Amino acid sequence: MLQFFIRRLGMVIPTFIGVSLFTFALIHLIPGDPITIMGGERGFSEDKRAELEAMLGLDKPIWQQYFVYLGNILQGDLGTSYVTSQPVLSEFMTLFPATVELTVCAAIFAVITGLTLGILAAIKRGGLLDHTVMTISLTGYSMPIFWWALLLILLFSVNLGWTPVSGRLDVMFWVDEVTGFMLIDTLLSDEDGAFLSALSHLVLPAIVLGTIPMAVIARMTRSSMLEVLGEDYIRTARAKGLSKRRIIVKHALRNALIPVITVMGLQVGLLLSGAILTETIFAWPGIGKWLVESIGRRDYPVVQGGLLLIATIIIMVNLLVDLMYGVVNPRVRHSK
Amino acid sequence: MTETDKSLLVVHNLSVAFGTKDNPFKAVDRVSFHVEEGEVLGIVGESGSGKSVSSLALMGLIDFPGRVTADELRFKTTDLQTLNEKARRKITGDEISMIFQDPMTSLNPSYTVGNQIMEAIEVHQGGSKKERLAKAIDLLRQVGIPAPESRINNYPHQLSGGMSQRVMIAMAIACDPKLLIADEPTTALDVTIQAQIIELLLKLQREKQMGLMLITHDLALVAEAADRVVVMYAGQIVESGPASEIFKAPKHPYTQALMNSLPESSEGKDRLNALPGVVPGANDRPNGCLLNPRCPYATDRCRVEEPGQLGPRGRQVKCFYPLDESGRPTYE
Amino acid sequence: MTMTSETQTTVRMPQTPLAEFWSYFIQNRGALIGLCFIVFIVLLAVFADFVAPHHPHEQFRDFILVPPAWTEGGNIQFWLGTDGVGRDILSRLIHGARLSLLIGLVIVTVSLVLGICLGLLAGFTGGFVDVAIMRFADILLSMPALLLAIAIVAILGPSIVNSGLALSLVYLPHYIRLTRASVLTEINKDYVISSRVAGAGALRLMFIVILPNCLAPLIVQATLGFSNAILDMAALGFLGLGAQPPLPEWGSMLATAREFIQSAWWVVTFPGLIILMTVLAFNLMGDGLRDALDPKLKQ
Numbered sequence: 008m009l010q011f012f013i014r015r016l017g018m019v020i021p022t023f024i025g026v027s028l029f030t031f032a033l034i035h036l037i038p039g040d041p042i043t044i045m046g047g048e049r050g051f052s053e054d055k056r057a058e059l060e061a062m063l064g065l066d067k068p069i070w071q072q073y074f075v076y077l078g079n080i081l082q083g084d085l086g087t088s089y090v091t092s093q094p095v096l097s098e099f100m101t102l103f104p105a106t107v108e109l110t111v112c113a114a115i116f117a118v119i120t121g122l123t124l125g126i127l128a129a130i131k132r133g134g135l136l137d138h139t140v141m142t143i144s145l146t147g148y149s150m151p152i153f154w155w156a157l158l159l160i161l162l163f164s165v166n167l168g169w170t171p172v173s174g175r176l177d178v179m180f181w182v183d184e185v186t187g188f189m190l191i192d193t194l195l196s197d198e199d200g201a202f203l204s205a206l207s208h209l210v211l212p213a214i215v216l217g218t219i220p221m222a223v224i225a226r227m228t229r230s231s232m233l234e235v236l237g238e239d240y241i242r243t244a245r246a247k248g249l250s251k252r253r254i255i256v257k258h259a260l261r262n263a264l265i266p267v268i269t270v271m272g273l274q275v276g277l278l279l280s281g282a283i284l285t286e287t288i289f290a291w292p293g294i295g296k297w298l299v300e301s302i303g304r305r306d307y308p309v310v311q312g313g314l315l316l317i318a319t320i321i322i323m324v325n326l327l328v329d330l331m332y333g334v335v336n337p338r339v340r341h342s343k
Numbered sequence: 344m345t346e347t348d349k350s351l352l353v354v355h356n357l358s359v360a361f362g363t364k365d366n367p368f369k370a371v372d373r374v375s376f377h378v379e380e381g382e383v384l385g386i387v388g389e390s391g392s393g394k395s396v397s398s399l400a401l402m403g404l405i406d407f408p409g410r411v412t413a414d415e416l417r418f419k420t421t422d423l424q425t426l427n428e429k430a431r432r433k434i435t436g437d438e439i440s441m442i443f444q445d446p447m448t449s450l451n452p453s454y455t456v457g458n459q460i461m462e463a464i465e466v467h468q469g470g471s472k473k474e475r476l477a478k479a480i481d482l483l484r485q486v487g488i489p490a491p492e493s494r495i496n497n498y499p500h501q502l503s504g505g506m507s508q509r510v511m512i513a514m515a516i517a518c519d520p521k522l523l524i525a526d527e528p529t530t531a532l533d534v535t536i537q538a539q540i541i542e543l544l545l546k547l548q549r550e551k552q553m554g555l556m557l558i559t560h561d562l563a564l565v566a567e568a569a570d571r572v573v574v575m576y577a578g579q580i581v582e583s584g585p586a587s588e589i590f591k592a593p594k595h596p597y598t599q600a601l602m603n604s605l606p607e608s609s610e611g612k613d614r615l616n617a618l619p620g621v622v623p624g625a626n627d628r629p630n631g632c633l634l635n636p637r638c639p640y641a642t643d644r645c646r647v648e649e650p651g652q653l654g655p656r657g658r659q660v661k662c663f664y665p666l667d668e669s670g671r672p673t674y675e
Numbered sequence: 676m677t678m679t680s681e682t683q684t685t686v687r688m689p690q691t692p693l694a695e696f697w698s699y700f701i702q703n704r705g706a707l708i709g710l711c712f713i714v715f716i717v718l719l720a721v722f723a724d725f726v727a728p729h730h731p732h733e734q735f736r737d738f739i740l741v742p743p744a745w746t747e748g749g750n751i752q753f754w755l756g757t758d759g760v761g762r763d764i765l766s767r768l769i770h771g772a773r774l775s776l777l778i779g780l781v782i783v784t785v786s787l788v789l790g791i792c793l794g795l796l797a798g799f800t801g802g803f804v805d806v807a808i809m810r811f812a813d814i815l816l817s818m819p820a821l822l823l824a825i826a827i828v829a830i831l832g833p834s835i836v837n838s839g840l841a842l843s844l845v846y847l848p849h850y851i852r853l854t855r856a857s858v859l860t861e862i863n864k865d866y867v868i869s870s871r872v873a874g875a876g877a878l879r880l881m882f883i884v885i886l887p888n889c890l891a892p893l894i895v896q897a898t899l900g901f902s903n904a905i906l907d908m909a910a911l912g913f914l915g916l917g918a919q920p921p922l923p924e925w926g927s928m929l930a931t932a933r934e935f936i937q938s939a940w941w942v943v944t945f946p947g948l949i950i951l952m953t954v955l956a957f958n959l960m961g962d963g964l965r966d967a968l969d970p971k972l973k974q
Contacts, residue, residue, distance in 0.1 A: 025814035036830050149954040151906055153913050154929055154947030157936055165937050239448040245404055246443075247463050247514065248436030261453045280821035284910060288933075298822075299914055302829040314826045318818045325817075 015329050019322055024077075026322070030315045031076050034307060035069070085315065086308030090301070095312035099294060104187025105175065106286070106293030110278050112209055113217035118271065121221040125228025125267075130255065132233065140225060147222025152281050156215040156288045163211060170211050173290035177204045216285045220274040227270045231263040238262075265332070272328025276321050351522055351554040352378040352401075355415035359393070359400050361408055368625040370396045370409070372578040378522060381552040383545070385569030385586060387562060387601070391622040393578035394558045395444075398524045402441055403431050418522070437467040440515035444527040446507035450499035456483075456510050457495035463517040482513040487543060505536035509543065516547060522554040530559070541568060562601050566590050574598050577623050577633045584658035594654070594665040596638050596672070632662070640664060640672040699967035706963020712956035720773040727766035728752070731923040735761040740939045756941040759931060764941065767923035768949050774924050775953070778839050779904040783897050785843040790850020791893070795881045797851065798858030809855070812848035820845045820903075821910055828916045835918040838911045845907075846900055853896055857889030891968040898961035902954040909950050925950050 079085070085095040128140035164172045175189050176182065180201045182192050190209070193201035235241065236259055244258045279295075286295035294313060301309035359371040371393040378384045388394045400411045403423070416423040418439060423431065443449045451459060460479040464470065470478070476495070483491035486509040499507060508528060515523060525544060529537035545568055548555045557568060565572055565586065572589050574582040574597065582595040593599045600618045620637040623629060631648050635641040644663060652659040664672035701707055719726055729752075739761040744754045755764040797808040815823070820842075827841035861867060862885065870884045911917035912926025920927060928946040935942045 021810065022813055022817055025810055026817060029814055029818075033826060033830055145958060146951070146955065149902065149906075149951055149958050151909050151913075151926070151929070151947055151950045151954075153910065153926075154943075154950065157929070157933065157943050157947070161936055161940060161943065239443065239445060240451040242404060243443065243449045243511070243514075244451070246402055246436060246441045247466065248432045248434070249462070249466055250432065253466075258451050262451070276819035280819040283821065283825065284913070287914070298825070302825065302914075302916070307830075310826055310829050314818065314822065317822060321819065322817050 011333050012330060015326055019326055022322055023319065026318045027077055027080060027315060028073070030311050030318075031073050033314070034311050080315065085312035088301070088309050089306045090304050090309075095308050096316075098297070098309070099313065099316055101187075102292060102294045102297050105189075105291060106279075106282055106295060108188045108190065109209070109212055109216060109285070109291060109293060110275075110282055112213040113215075113278060113281075114220065114271075114274070115217075116213055117217035117220035117224055117274070120217075121224025122228050122267070124221075124225040126232055126255070126260070128225070128229045129232030129236065129263075137229075140229065144222040144225045144229075147225075148219050150218070152215060152219065153284045153288055155218060156211075156285060159211055159215060160288075170207050171204075173288075175205065175208050175291065176201065177208075180204060212285050212289045212291055215288075216278060216281050219281060220271075220277060223270060223274065223277075224267060227267050228263065231266050232259060235259045235263040268332055269328065272325055272331075275324045279317055279321065349380075350377045350417075351380045351419060352556075353415055353417040354397075354401070355413060357397060357400060357411070357413040357416065359396050359405055360410045360412075362625070367410075369578050371400065374575070374578075374580050376573050376580065376583065378554040378556055380521070380554055381548075382570045383548060383555045383557055383568055385565035385572040386556060386558045386575060387560065387565050387572060388575035389560055389622055391577065391624070392575040394575050395526050396578075397575075398441065398526055398556065398558055402435060402439065402524065433467075436463055436520075437518045438520050439522045439524070440518075440520040441524040441526065442508070442511045442515045442528055445531045446511045447499070447504055447531070449511060450507060452499050455496050455498055456502070460495075460510070460514050460517060463514050467518045478517070479513075482517055483510070485516070485547070486510070486513045487539075488513075504532050505540065508532060508536075508540055512540075512543065512547070516551065516553075519551060520553060522556070523548070524556040524558070526558045527560070528557075529564075530561075544568075562590075562605060574601070577628070579633060579661065580652075580659075581634070581661045582659070588658065592666075592668050593670075594660040595662050596640055596666065597634055599666060599670060642674075696967050700963055703963040703966060705959040706967075709956040709959030709963065712952065713960060716772050716953060716956070717776060719769050720776045723769045723773045727763075727769040728754075729763040729766040731762065731767045731770040732921045733762060735763070737761070740935070740942070742939070743941050755945050756939070758928070758942050759935060759939075762921075762923075764928075764945055767928060768925070768945060771923040771925045771928065771946070772949070772953075774835075774918065774922065775905050775908060778835060778908055779901050782839050782842045782846065782904040782908070783900050786846040786900070787850055787893070787897050789843070790847050791854050791886070793847075794851040794854025795858060795886065798855040798862065799877065799881055799885075805855075808851060812851045815845065815848040821907055824907060824911060825914065825916060828911060833916040833919065835922065835924070838908060838917040842904060842907055842911075846903065849896060849900070850893065853892055854889060857892065858885055861885050861888050895961055895965040895968065898957055898964055902957035902961070905950065905954055905957070 083096055085099075087094055088098060091098065124140045124143070128137045131137055160172060163169045171177070176193070180193075180198050182189070182196045182198060182201055185192050185195055189205040190202070193205045241254060241258060244254045249258075282293060283295035283299060285291065286293045287299050290296070294317070298310065298313045300306075301313070354377065355375045356373045357371055357375070358369060358373055360367040360369050362368040374393070374397055376384065376386075386394045386397070396405070396409075399405050400409075400413075401416070401423075405411050413424065418434065421434070423434075426434075450456070457476065457479050460482060461472075461475040464475045464478055480491045480495055483494055488494050488506060488509050494502075494506075499510075502510065512528075523544075528544065529540050532540060541564060544555065544557075547553070557565065559565060569586045571584065572582075572586045573580055574589070574595065576597050582589065582593065582598050589598060590602070593602055597618075604617050618637045623633060623636075629636055630646060632638070632641070632645045632650055635645040638645065642664075648663075650661050650663050652661050653663075653665060654660050664674050667673050735757060738750065738753065738757050740759060741753050741757045741761075742749045743756045744751050749756065753763045753765065755768070757763055758767070793808050797805045824838065824841040824845050827844065828838050831837040831840070858881075867880065867884060870880060875884060908917055908924070909926030909929070912924045912928075913930045915927070915930060918924030918927050920931070925946045929943065932939075932942040932946065
């Protein structure tokens with residue numbers, strides 16, 4: 008098992024190096040040089056410019072600059088925001104919990120709904136439920152996520168008034184930030200109604216963000232279940248006189264979930280992409296919104312650092328998914 | 344031997360149809376047979392003969408779009424067709440068991456062997472985990488698996504083909520079934536293992552006095568192991584009777600052809616004897632007797648009229664001109 | 676005693692591959708609907724100048740935020756109403772179709788062609804070239820598509836051309852991987868070996884011998900890639916990184932619509948609806964293609 012883990016870890020490192028190369032290259036593609044950009048409209052004097060160049064190491068050859076960059080990253084220095092002058096990493100860490108909270112809730116929604124729909128569709132194959140689920144799924148991943156958000160806001164916030172339009176918490180509440188996760192922090196605080204407020208703010212964004220993953224999971228679960236239900240060992244289980252419920256839950260599901268787990272892992276990338284759009288619409292103070300704003304403000308260190316951090320997180324999550332796959336599928340564990 | 348009220352299993356005019364109502368494909372066409380307690384019934388036929396489908400229909404394992412119909416489907420005194428799903432499931436795996444052709448894919452790869460055997464016991468007999476575990480280990484011992492205490496925690500992919508089939512057998516006999524259906528139990532195994540598995544099956548059958556339905560395309564196997572034999576072709580039974588009689592003097596041209604195609608009968612010749620042509624598929628069923636395009640003795644009558652089962656109960660042939668003792672058709 | 680047998684058999688004439696594919700395809704009602712819609716919208720896009728009632732950039736100062744024709748306060752001149760500066764939404768949608776389809780075509784074509792070339796190279800050459808190309812693909816794949824596109828556009832500057840470029844790069848690895856996998860499957864087959872022995876050069880082997888047999892999954896991926904291109908292009912437009920105003924790109928129409936969500940629902944609904952329908956049509960067709968080209972995968 009350990010061997011398996013080490014092997015997978017080994018494959019991650021070159022990918023990480025590659026990503027860092029890419030983000031490094033990206034910045035150097037900006038038309039104009041960094042110092043001019045930093046200088047903004049006023050610009051710098053010749054001396055100041057030379058001073059900055061030396062300080063930022065821009066006078067060194069490019070490959071050397073890369074190694075300086077790499078070294079900085081590994082020490083946790085991802086640059087400083089042009090706009091706020093705060094270290095990119097610390098800004099990221101401040102805003103990250105909000106995105107995590109949103110993403111996790113969206114993922115929970117997607118998994119529970121998607122699995123349920125997929126299983127039901129497979130069991131009642133060819134029936135009305137099956138067709139309905141497939142249609143919902145297809146529509147789900149054909150939809151532009153930002154439009155879906157606007158529609159839901161139109162319906163539930165504007166017309167029905169059930170949910171708020173934006174933000175994480177009603178302005179009238181003041182909650183101490185303990186974990187960064189509003190749901191937990193509101194429970195910990197003694198403000199009445201804060202938790203409910205946090206929950207109602209979370210509902211719509213989570214559903215919007217989770218819609219596409221839900222559609223994909225539903226589809227994948229259905230086809231995986233159908234394939235498994237046609238396998239010989241299901242026939243054996245029936246020949247043993249097992250109840251339908253037991254066959255589906257114990258025998259079929261365990262095997263059907265294996266490819267679905269891989270798909271779920273791949274959804275993380277999709278979730279983070281979607282978070283960018285979702286946070287923008289709901290004014291959710293997470294890294295997605297932060298990134299979009301920094302693009303508008305030409306805050307390049309943030310763009311570069313944010314991209315690197317998100318890519319790293321995705322790589323880590325994929326590694327985790329691989330490991331989980333090994334746990335769930337005994338055949339993979341025992342192979343060389 | 345003919346069927347009686349004491350018969351273990353009685354099947355009358357079992358049919359399994361696929362396809363549309365106006366254009367059905369009869370995978371099994373009005374098949375009748377019976378199994379007595381403690382006897383071995385061999386069902387012989389090529390692939391496409393409907394032998395496997397018949398057994399699946401018995402077990403209630405045929406799904407839409409297949410349609411199962413029968414005049415009678417009786418197990419001991421129970422009419423299988425009137426049972427509701429729950430009652431049917433109670434018998435399945437308990438009093439009637441089945442093992443399948445490919446043991447490597449017939450076991451769930453995500454659970455240990457022990458888990459799957461114990462499940463069969465749990466569902467039909469109950470008992471504490473300790474009791475079931477002990478029973479499972481004992482079953483593995485009965486089917487000849489060495490070191491059962493450690494094998495019980497193996498996953499199916501860690502077992503060889505022969506071992507897997509033994510596990511399947513253990514699972515099937517876990518609840519002491521009265522009838523065991525074995526659908527091509529050795530076809531997917533190595534030749535050396537085949538004999539071992541058959542020996543095991545027969546030994547268990549004798550010890551427990553189970554009825555055994557042995558489904559296979561292997562004539563030689565059936566000749567040795569079975570008490571009575573039923574020969575199937577293209578979904579129909581073409582000959583039935585005691586094994587010794589059928590092999591000494593087959594009455595149906597198809598049975599004769601099967602016997603002739605055994606390598607032993609071709610000794611001294613250049614080529615294996617074989618019937619020309621192939622088993623009819625869904626779209627090319629001939630009129631009259633289904634064998635007529637390939638039968639060396641076919642007459643005009645065979646091409647138009649479908650023969651019924653001729654002969655005394657217990658020794659029947661579906662042919663107008665059954666072969667006599669010297670192997671020639673009795674045209675008159 | 677044999678006479679001429681008169682067994683009844685039905686013999687079917689084998690169909691050509693194209694006819695066989697088509698007969699599978701039309702059995703899928705969804706795919707057929709998708710195809711019809713696509714044809715319809717392509718026609719709209721091609722004949723936009725004639726079909727659209729107004730010019731997409733024309734602002735009618737007296738008709739700002741007019742609701743759809745069938746509602747109260749609507750105007751028959753503007754079937755789907757007008758936006759915040761008085762432009763006819765229907766005309767903008769029609770011209771937007773031309774934009775979206777065109778840029779989608781460019782994106783898919785560029786990434787397909789480049790992806791095929793790189794994939795063929797990787798699968799065929801093997802060794803260091805293969806490893807390098809695959810690493811490159813892996814790196815691109817480890818970053819979420821939209822995020823990557825946003826980053827690239829951020830660097831290059833927002834415009835429709837730059838977002839097209841960015842998206843082409845982002846989709847590239849999928850085609851590389853697909854092609855390479857197909858090549859690796861085919862390369863040891865007899866027909867390739869015999870072509871080699873007959874003296875076929877590398878280029879000929881790659882493009883003429885092997886590639887035609889890898890086309891099926893590529894076609895399916897390209898169709899689905901079209902729908903991704905439309906969605907992602909709209910997303911970039913929504914974020915202000917894609918088509919710049921006053922271009923009537925569907926996504927950027929939604930960006931400007933945000934402020935009217937409480938007052939003018941039609942400005943928000945229709946652009947999104949047409950994106951949905953177009954993407955749905957491509958997805959349905961892609962599914963139909965996949966099922967028809969490989970019946971084994973039929974669900």
